[in-house]
Amino acid sequence: MQSSDVKLDKLELRLGYKFADQALLLLALTHRGVSGVNNERLEFLGDAALGLAVAELLYQRYPDVQEHHLSLMRANVVNREALAAVAREIDLGDHLRLGPGELRSGGFRRDSLLSNALEAILGAALIDGGVDAVRELVVRLLGDRLDDDALTRKDPKTRLQELMQARRMPLPDYRIKAQDGEAHEPVFLVECRLAKLNVAVEARAGNRRDAEKAAAQRALDLLEEQS
Template sequence: MTPSADIRAFMGRLGHDFARPELLVRALTHGSIASATRPDNQRLEFLGDRVLGLVMAEALFRADLKASEGQLAPRYNALVKGETCAAMAREIGLGDVLKLGRSEMLSGGRRKEALLADAMEAVIAAVYLDAGFDTARDMILRLWRDRLDSLDDDPRDAKTALQEWAQANGMPPPAYDQTDRSGPDHAPVFHITARLADGREAHASGAGTKRSIEQAAAQALLDRLEGRE
């Protein structure tokens, strides 16, 4: 097939010229527009998740030969989690070329975290199937380079760190309460309170996923506990 102008432009941003552009088109096809003759990207997403995982695990393993499994695991999780994949998708303008059904498009699908993360993984699989593992690895390492270089020694997410703090201090895991939700359905604003069993709490609000605002609330409470507020 001959790729459209927007698909060719995306190939340029991705840094890979597909010999089989139909693989890329499939990777960009959401279930809301799929049909018997136009398969969605779910199978590719499954494969791409594993390719990304292997590349990141190998890169971390080689980058720090003295790191323990306990040190490598949170670094790995920070690199492959959905939020990171969605952020990478935004950086390369993946949302602009997603193939969505009308209802999904009208509800802001091009900006949805989960859709972007899934499509990013599917695109990785498409590159892998089109040109092999070495090419996919080179692309991933190029796109993720800044994140690999700037990764903290202990990049645990805030919710994990807060839970570990609670356990270390003899408390049950913290609770996360949604106190309000505002804004339109396609761009909701969540209001979340993170609360410890002893009553200490912190609040965060903002647009994005509920999970990301829970992370922000957890970080705010950690800052309070550590006197950084």
């Protein structure tokens, strides 16, 4: 058995899933910096499979929760940071196949690469074992997060919006102040402004949505301090 096979076997143990076609798992771990044949198509497939599996599980576990809240709960699980955290729990970074540039920049620690690879693994599992394989992996890897009480909390943007509505004030205004970083790893600086309260806070994140959430949370924290 080759060393690469041993590494894949170890990863399968951490995943709790044995691939019938281990070449699919190897492909799921292959970044585009290594080969033109890489994990991006599997990532596309896995993203859709993950969303469906999580939606189904939330629907079953929370029969009294309405659609809008279910969507918020799903977003708290199916996002870059949450998936990267799961990837770190199974030491996924140790198994990634990266090009020289990504290796030099510590790509095996980067949230985007870890979350993308995890989605690619789910896409590979869908091809290898069907929907049931994806569902089992999602339960095994994300099950605790689906049961977490934090899932039932509304995200900061929703809470801030509802607070402004309750006070009969204009809704928060979010604006991109700057965008920097590399093309494949952008960083957004977003401002959240509450005009009537003379509040303006900023936050950074790897995408606009997360930056807006972070800014909303800072606004909520500031309002709590002032109350």
